[in-house]
Amino acid sequence: MLTDTRDWHAPPLKLPEQPAAWYQLAAIGGWQAVVADTAHPVAHDVLAARCDNRPGQTQGWGELPYAVPVLCAAATASGVQALQQAAMVLHAEGMPLQRVVVVLVAATDGRPAPVVRAAATMLAARTSAVVHLPFDPQIRAHGLREPLRTRSKTRQAAARIAAAVLDTAHHAWGTPLPAAPIPVPLPHPVAPAS
Template sequence: MTLPARSRLFLPVLGAGGGSGRTTVAGLLACSSTFLGTSVVLDTAPRLASPWPSWPSSPGSGLASVPPDQPFTRAQVHAAASRCIGPGGEWAVLTDHREWNHGPLPLPAEPAAWYQLAAGGGWQTTVADTSHPIAHDIVTARTERLPGLTAAWCSLPFAIPVLCAPTTGPGVAALQTAVKAASAEGLPLRRMVVALTAPGEGRLPAAVKAAATMLQSQVSAVVTVPFDPHIRNHGLAQANRLGRRTAEAGAALVKAVLASAHRTWGDPLPPAAAPASLSTQAVPVRPAQPAPEGVLTS
């Protein structure tokens, strides 16, 4: 099936802690969702901490060509996007392609700015590869009474958060802490999909199986992503060479995301908020507030 022409899904991929497999899951979601329509990954991490700049088969002009404080056209943001090839076809990545010795690019912190960037580009499935530890962010925002990044990502129109953790004892412990923090903050756990990523071969530890079983009643779905030697050696530079079990896990993630979206907003999905599409006029990358769900802006 494909998404209706004016529908859109936004998938913020969140890490419960370090080594959560967040970037791998983001790539799997993008390359496995190409049958739904056009898809893009937003690389929100600093350039020298991210593997995305080295993975695309056809690099674009990069995020530096779309400054966050200036208007942009759809053609401009498409030219900035790089291209990757997966089992189901081509998908895009917005990342920073400048050389290592350049100064840091001032990327916007507000999730709404990234939402506007992807909406302006017209992609139907947007995967945001975030880089902050969510439990720390939630607790800090709560105790200091500041806006939290995690809450902002989850509140974007048609957002299905995907929470990642490795299939290890410490990984599951970090996941359980993140779930407790999210629940205490009132974040949409029932809409979330949990991705458990295996860092190596072998059976799942008993503690991981028990945690996955307990989570089933708290979140929308729990999907296990198996270890893939190709990803360990090459990352997602050759996503069309993923193992069979990995491709199946990617398809399961997309199926779980779609099921969560349909339970939340209905099937078929209603039209998503979108900036006015004017080929000769630029649109701003940073909105004051994201538009309400299902209401087109102009």
């Protein structure tokens, strides 16, 4: 996982936008897994790409070998509404919803609202998994600089998210997963004969 220890409110790092660049980073480093955390507007990107008659960034992420998209949304009425719309757009474009893991992030303590539970039921039937991430004031205030101070329910939910991603990958590509790709070395330039 590529991450940093900056403050929660710090602006995002400047990272490659092209999904294939992330795939190459993983291949070059020989990593078994890369977690790319983006604030990518999925539905907007798909619709804009369709209007412009070009491949979108979302399509690029979906077409990567062994990619398991994880869509996160606030566990609120507006959050799940936006997520449901994104799921419908992805489905209409033929994107692999069966390889998508959904994470509903609680904004407060307590049981999710009925609209959130209903949306989770609808999404569970169309996606690989739906996981609820409980509210954790430690993460909201300090990010993951002190991971041992997070609530046990948060750590359990994180384990469920990781398990859902791994189960999705196994279902899509088999068990055990294929070996990580090895980049093909570039040929050495040959000096012209004089």
